[in-house]
Amino acid sequence: MSAYKKDVVMKLETVPRRKIRDEVAERIKEYIAAERLGLGDRLPTEGELAVRFGVSRLSVREATKALEFLGIVEAKTGVGLAVGQLDMARMADHLGFLPALQQAESQQLIDSRVIVETGVLARVAERMTQDPSIAESLQAIVEEFRTARTIQTWIDLDIRFHRTLLESSGLAPIVAFGDLLQVFFQRFRDSVKKAEWKAAIESHQFIIDRLQAGDVSAAASELREHIESHRQRIGAGR
């Protein structure tokens, strides 16, 4: 057989022979990175990639389909392959299978959000003093709140408010994590009464005011209470 010395470099682990498609997928990712390709940039066709890598078109397909599933590449019939955009929403869709998040109790989600959102407040307050547009953005959302009439609008605005708050920290990783939590939060954001949303508006307003006044701890207290108000609605969970 082919038990040659190539095995020497291998480790002792069960030696799961590297699959061709994984190799191809890696090469494609390297290609994208090396060529500094961005969203929408074209990639070689499946056939060309097959020839270039010296494998069948099927192996290339399995690799590109896997990458497409992740969102790294996009394939359009009759056009070709292009670089896609890997966004957190799509990722969260698959991440539903991540045990850490799947098994996470609702209470853990709430507590995690409290930690992250209150954690950025000091930073946000500081940036507010140098960039007036931060307070304006938040205030604009609250104003929209007052004129909104449907539940769905309220939910969307609430999501936007909290996301804008995280964005105001200027920390992209935190925003990404917030997006991720958001997906799992969705499930118990639906059952909400009108009266509660009225209180939420004033709660948001209060947070903005306190932040502008530099009173971080007061803002944090209010935000904590605001987020934890969801706690009461989570008894029937699955």
Added chain:
Amino acid sequence: MSAYKKDVVMKLETVPRRKIRDEVAERIKEYIAAERLGLGDRLPTEGELAVRFGVSRLSVREATKALEFLGIVEAKTGVGLAVGQLDMARMADHLGFLPALQQAESQQLIDSRVIVETGVLARVAERMTQDPSIAESLQAIVEEFRTARTIQTWIDLDIRFHRTLLESSGLAPIVAFGDLLQVFFQRFRDSVKKAEWKAAIESHQFIIDRLQAGDVSAAASELREHIESHRQRIGAGR
């Protein structure tokens, strides 16, 4: 040139009809969820899935290969398909293409870590008073630190310390986020001098002591300083 993305604004049922493989992938995920399958549980064979879904085996393959790429399923030659473990490390491997993290400055990664890790301290301190094993676990790592001699060992122990700290909060989502940040942190954890590690040991010890004493703010200050000590080593970063 490249391409207006008219598709972006469109809803689901527009021109691009749902691909079969995406449908199959969705069905497989539903199957796993419905049957409450966990790590290692067997799935029907490719052929059987093909018959059951009424599609060719190749379409099933493209779906399973995409799911395998994500880690949701595992395929072993000659054995069959099984449910896999979707872990954050594997995910982070692909997430290198996530703009939010790719573009994130090193400074943002550091600040994000500070927020998350200091954010859990109050919770950890409280849980410490009821569960002695928490302090023991952290203390054990520090003891290992004192006998460690290689750089790699130090790095591994440092990672373990911070991960254990997050785990002690009991918040699985936070731990997952920490793992994610860890991957991107790795790149400037290598260049470290011996003297700095000696200081790190005492820093870790100090944090444990302060937490046990219930002095959260002192622990937070030390932790912040400890993490931000990486800041000095990140000038050459790309």
Added chain:
DNA sequence: CTCGTCAGATTGTCAGATAATCTATTCGCC
């Protein structure tokens, strides 16, 4: 009882073919 061998099952890979879809050129009509 232990070990090797073998048959069956299952995934991995390939080749070829057809359908669907998009792009760009060409053709026809005015």
Added chain:
DNA sequence: GGCGAATAGATTATCTGACAATCTGACGAG
């Protein structure tokens, strides 16, 4: 000549069939 429709080529989407590689389990020799 200009403009829109028809057409041809390119590319992905899917299917069929086949063979190779590998694992599992049973069976039998010693």
